Amino acid sequence: MQQAMGAGENTRLIVLISMVATIGGFLFGFDSGVINGTQDGLHQTFRSGEWMQGFEIASMLLGCAVGAFSAGRLSDTLGRRNVLIISALMFLLSALGAGGAPSSAWFIVARVVGGFAVGAASVISPAYIAEVAPARYRGRLATIQQIAIISGLTAAFLSNYLLAATAGASTQPLWGGHAAWRWMFWMQAVPSLVFLGLLLTIPESPRYLVVKRRKAQALQVLARLYGQDQAQTKLAEIDGSLSADPHRPRLSDLRNAATGRIRSIVWVGIGLATFQQLVGINVVFYYGAVLWQAVGFSENDALLINVLSGALSIGACLVTVMLIDRIGRKPLLWVGSAGMAVSLALVVAAFASGTLSEGHLQLPGHMGTLALVAANAYVVFFNLSWGPVMWVMLGEMFPNQIRGSALAVAGAAQWTANFGVTVTFPILLAAAGLAATYSIYLVAAVISVFFVLRYVQETKGRELEQMQG
16 A cells, blocks of 8 residues: 555655644744843843743743644644644744843743744644655654754754854844844744745645545645545545544544543653653753853853754754654654663762852862763753654644644643743752752653553554554
8 A cells, every 4th residue: 555655656745845844843943942042131131030030931831832732723623734824923923022022021922922833833733744744754754843843943042152142142232232132032033934935835734624524625635745546545544534433523532432531542642742841851942051051151152052952952853763764653762761861860960969159050070071961962862752753643643533632632731841840940940959950850751761661652654544542
C-alpha cells in the first residue's frame, strides 16, 4: 500500500506545505525566546517587583494554555489552516504591542495575545503536518517543527545579542531613540508577516474536510498530495475511520462511552505534555541569561551561551530527524529521559558546591565549566527526545474523531505546566537556591523514564486511521 501510494505522491508539495506550517513553530520559538534578553529593560522601564516581573515573563504562558485549549476545538470548527492564519495575525499584534508597551499592564496583555498564538501554533502545526504526511516519513516532517522552534529560539537569542551589542546594552537607546529591548520584540513582526502570506497558499487538511463532509474538496487535496490514483482510496480510508462514529467531534468524545471515564490515550497525552515541562527545560530558555549571570558570567557572555545552546539544540533535532522513523518514538523518549536525569544530576552537583558572594553564586575550580557542559548536555538530550518527539506523538497518536479535542486538553496541560515551572523558578531560586530547584527537575526526569516504559505505545509507521484510543 505504501509503495503504491509513493508512486503518485507529490513529495515536494507535502514537504513545502509542512515547511510553511513549521513557520508557526519558528514564531513559537522566537516569541518564547525573545523574553530572555529583555528582562533588564523590563525591570528598568516598569520598575516591577520580583513577583510582578516573574508574572510579566510568565504571562505569555497563560495565553498559551488558553490558545492550545481553544485551538484544538476551533480547528474542528474553522479548519487547521484558518486557525494558523488567526495565529499569524496574533503573533504580529503581539510583537508590535509588546515592543511599544507604555506600561506593565499593556505589556502583559500583548504577551497574552502572543501566548494565544504560540499555544495555537504549538498544537495545530504538528497536527496539520501529521494529517498531510504519509506514515513512512511523517515523523521526520513533524520533527522539523521542533527544529523550527529551536531555530526561532536561536534567532531570538542571536537577535537579542546583536541588538544589545549594537546599543551597548539592552536598556540603551537604539534606532529611533527606542531602547534595544523594544526592538527585540519588534523584530518578530517580519517572520509573522511571512507566515501570514505563505499560509494563504496552502490547502486545508483533507482529514478536516472529510470530518466536515466536504468530500469533494478533500478529494481534490488528496489528489494533489498523493496522486489521482490513490486519492479515492485514501478518502475511503479516512471516511471509514469516521463512519463507526459519524457525529461531529466534541469534547465529550474524550470519555469512554461504556465506562464514562476519560480514555486512557488522553491521559497518556496529558502525561507526555506535562513531563515535557516538569523536567525544567524552559527555565533554560526563559531564564538562561539570568541563570548564567547568577554563576558569574557577564550579560554578553550569558547571551552568547544562549546562542550556543540553541545551535546545539538544532544539531540534536537533526539527529532526531534521521532516527525517529527508523528506531521509533518510544526509544528516543526513554533514552532522552535517562540522559536528562544524568545531566541534571551533574548540574545539581555543580551548583551545590557553590557559595554565595554578594548575591551571586560562586562555583569553585572547574565547577562552572561542569555546570555549563552539563546544562548544554541536558539541552541536547531534551532536543534529541522530548522536545520534538512529544509534539510528533501528540499530532499522530489520537484517533481522527478525537484528535482536535485531545490536542486541546493535552496542549492546555503542557502550557499550564510550563506556566507553573516558569513562574515558580524565580521564587524557588530566591528561597531554596539553584541546586535545590534543579533537584526538582531531576526527580521529574527520573520519573519520566518509567512513565515512557510503562504507558507510551509506539506509533512509528502507523497510518492515522489505525490509531486506537
